[in-house]
Amino acid sequence: MDPESEKKLSEEMENMTFKMGEIQGVPLPETTCEIWDQIYNFQAREDDILVSTFPKAGTSWVQEIVDLIMLNGDVERSMRAPCFIKVPFIDLNVKPVPSGVDSANAMESPRLLKTHLPIQLMPPSFWEKNVKVVYVARNAKDCMVSYFHFQRMNSVLPDPGTWNEYFSTFLAGNTPWGSWFDHVIGWWNAKDKHQILYVFYEDMMEDPKREIRKISKFLGKDLTEEVLDTIQHHTSFNAMKENPMTNFSTVPSLLFDQSISPYMRKGKVGDWKNHFLVAQNIVFDEEYKKKMAGSRLNFRTEL
Numbered sequence: 205m206d207p208e209s210e211k212k213l214s215e216e217m218e219n220m221t222f223k224m225g226e227i228q229g230v231p232l233p234e235t236t237c238e239i240w241d242q243i244y245n246f247q248a249r250e251d252d253i254l255v256s257t258f259p260k261a262g263t264s265w266v267q268e269i270v271d272l273i274m275l276n277g278d279v280e281r282s283m284r285a286p287c288f289i290k291v292p293f294i295d296l297n298v299k300p301v302p303s304g305v306d307s308a309n310a311m312e313s314p315r316l317l318k319t320h321l322p323i324q325l326m327p328p329s330f331w332e333k334n335v336k337v338v339y340v341a342r343n344a345k346d347c348m349v350s351y352f353h354f355q356r357m358n359s360v361l362p363d364p365g366t367w368n369e370y371f372s373t374f375l376a377g378n379t380p381w382g383s384w385f386d387h388v389i390g391w392w393n394a395k396d397k398h399q400i401l402y403v404f405y406e407d408m409m410e411d412p413k414r415e416i417r418k419i420s421k422f423l424g425k426d427l428t429e430e431v432l433d434t435i436q437h438h439t440s441f442n443a444m445k446e447n448p449m450t451n452f453s454t455v456p457s458l459l460f461d462q463s464i465s466p467y468m469r470k471g472k473v474g475d476w477k478n479h480f481l482v483a484q485n486i487v488f489d490e491e492y493k494k495k496m497a498g499s500r501l502n503f504r505t506e507l
């Protein structure tokens with residue numbers, strides 16, 4: 205962003221307060237709720253691909269992988285624009301930037317789209333058009349830690365408070381986009397009813413090439429080993445941290461203050477151990493057992 209536009213944005217933002225609203229009991233930014241009809245009535249196209257996640261599950265990572273798969277590993281073309289421009293986020297509406305819906309409507313097919321919506325709030329046209337969805341799930345403990353640091357640096361989301369406060373907020377499902385539990389279970393239960401590939405952040409960390417191959421097969425792409433290697437290399441944590449198109453360094457610091465916490469923060473499985481107190485871990489595990497009872501969904505919290 206040039207200095208003139210940054211100054212304009214800063215002036216426009218000065219008098220703004222970012223509040224949360226809710227749709228069917230799910231906490232969402234108020235600006236998202238304001239255009240809810242447009243979001244819910246969003247018109248998907250048959251050749252769209254959607255990346256869906258609970259926040260901080262590795263959305264940008266998988267977006268970049270899917271984009272490169274569709275481009276047959278053409279790294280230069282994948283760097284045509286920052287990841288948040290080339291992949292409209294349909295449930296986001298941060299003024300004065302065009303909403304995700306408007307950006308997607310203006311985009312030529314084939315489109316790659318992003319959502320954080322829980323399954324029950326999904327625009328029906330995605331199912332009517334039988335759109336392929338790559339859903340990424342990450343274990344709750346690491347998601348909580350990552351989201352805590354993200355809310356600290358992101359001025360569009362509520363301040364998370366202290367870690368202790370955030371721990372309760374997250375467990376109660378009061379974070380933006382709602383409950384981690386409802387999200388991962390809802391999408392898990394829907395995966396056999398639609399074209400949904402359910403992948404795990406921890407599996408991607410364990411063997412990225414295996415997961416990239418799985419995603420490319422799901423998308424109907426038979427890529428060579430060489431192309432898979434290129435994609436793996438270009439989407440590694442270090443490569444994405446260095447890449448201005450994926451590290452969010454082009455977002456004004458007014459919105460994302462990366463001096464507080466970088467977007468590409470740690471990219472690890474098990475960082476929760478550096479945050480959870482022993483007592484919190486006990487409370488969490490008990491609550492987890494109750495909330496996940498009856499689900500056959502299993503997460504790894506360490507590798």
Ligand code: A3P
Pocket residue numbers: 257258259260261262263264265346349350351353439440441442444467468469470471472475
């Ligand atoms: P941490 O905060 O734990 O480091 P999202 O894109 O959904 O907002 O998720 C962001 C999280 O994914 C951050 O987690 C970020 O570091 C991690 N991430 C992003 N790209 C990654 C990559 N290429 N490899 C591993 N982790 C990645």
